[in-house]
Amino acid sequence: MIEFRGVAVSVPVLRAGRLAESKTLLAGVDLRLGERRVAVVGANGSGKSTLLRLVNGLVEPTSGSVVVNGLDSVADGRKVRSEVGFIFTDPLSQLLMGTARDDVELSLRGIVPDKAERRRQATELLAARGLDGVADQSVYDLSGGERQLVALTSVLACRPQVVVADEPTTLLDLRNRNLVAEALWGLEQQVLVATHDLELAARADRVLVVDAGRVVADAAADEAVEHYRRMMS
């Protein structure tokens, strides 16, 4: 369960070298998200990234609070971050080590103390996503889709209870988009995805439409996607 309680986010704006006024990124957000698959759609700059980043404390609310499975995202930030895995748009800014195997092993530190066992589990997790062939290649030599799947594998290796993904398919071609979509919607965890990809959104249990820092529609997939199409035309 992810709850937004009267959340607003604003950032100070620098004008002529001084902090002049503040810009509102998000306001008046009150939501209780209990569905397993939730999508957030909205134009660039609408505030959907901010909405997602609130969930694991990458952004802190200026007012109100965000509560994930009963934990406050600021007061219990550490605990929340260990329970919420976050997938970035660009997997390269997500991968911390040079190869897929090293990266997944890094996630397993702290969970699996034995080094050999860690390696075995990393290999297994990669193989389960069909990535065994590229486990020891430099992450720079992987295709965009492979990179995103490695990022997903690494984040899941931390055993999060909630997975949040910020436009995970934006940089991918159609085939890889489908691969990543399958992987995300197939998870047993609660998944919250921001996307421009209306096909991806259409498969969610609930879709939020965000515009100019506000949630303007909140409904089942068909209805919300239709609303978004009308809004954009």
Place this chain on the structure above:
Amino acid sequence: MNGLFSLYAPGDSVFHRLPVGWKYLIMFAATFVGLLLRNPWVSLGVLAAVTLALTACGVGLRHALGLPPAVWLTAGFLLAYQIAVGAWATGVVVACNLVGALYASRILTATTPGPVLVDALVAAARPLRFVGADPERIGLAVMLMARSLPMMWDAFGQVRDAARARGRERNYFALVAPVVVRAVGYAQATGEALMARGLGERRSR
């Protein structure tokens, strides 16, 4: 950990097969015995021993025993200086320690791959738990540092190329500011990537 800087030269000598802990012990012993005892015969003996050991590493004499001219010059100068002031024993100690310690380190660095060194340092952080440090975070910092080395080196290269394109390659200091800006940006992205997985947080008190 591809692309990690390392002085490793592959081989199958005794020292290549020796567990890394023993090699650290040899390096510690050879470095500190000479420094602490300050006896010319001990320092000479240590130098002879590490020289022999290095040649036994089978990494080629040049890679094993070669040192930059500045090191030979310094050692020679220190020896000559002490002889001139009438303290030949001190001169032998100082010069032998200088070269001996470099060779002792090389037994480790020439026969141990970089990732093994990183793992050893991560493992060595574990006992620090007892003085209140967080070995998980130290280990993570070591791995991230090793991972960032090639990145930072590349950043200097890219900035130099960019400066060259504008015909301003000679001002070295002008190269550094953009590299620092990149370093901060890269660190912030890395920090966010850690947060995305719940890694690298301070332990709760």
Place this chain on the structure above:
Amino acid sequence: MKKTSGAIDLALIAVFAAFVAACAMISIPMPFGVPITLQTLGVLLTGLVLGPWRGFLSVVLYLLVGFAGLPVFAGGTGGLGVLSGMSVGYLLAFPFASLAAGALAIWFVRAGFKVRYAWLTVAAAVGSFAVIDLAGIFGMMVVGQTDFVTAFGYNLPFVLGDAVKVFAASAIAVAVNKAFPVLLAARKPAAA
């Protein structure tokens, strides 16, 4: 401004340790024949940009990784071999130089001193001359078994390069602090 997170602190410390290592590998030919590296510049900047504690820990991490055998010291060496070399004093002083430069920088900035560049130069100069050079001279006295005056003489050829690096460090720090103003003022309330 909110406090930076533990994960971002950790990443800053690790990345700047790597930055110091990269600086140590860049060697600049000098008119008098003794090449200088950007190592001390990296150390001072780490303090000026990250502040005293992150700066200190970052340079400690750099030394640890070098002692463990990765070739991150000037001239591409690693291991404990540097401990019986003439540069041992300089090397061991680096974390404290970063700490001193960072502490002074934060103090000057928070006290609201004008002409930031001048005060950051003072902070860098204290780190470079009062901490690194002094410890370096002491190190050469021990390693070379010689007196203060002789060791002081060994240090002299480097003073000019050090002075250039001090000015460069503060100029670069001013530029970087413009891009990331929160770093030095992490615990200062947001300016209105």
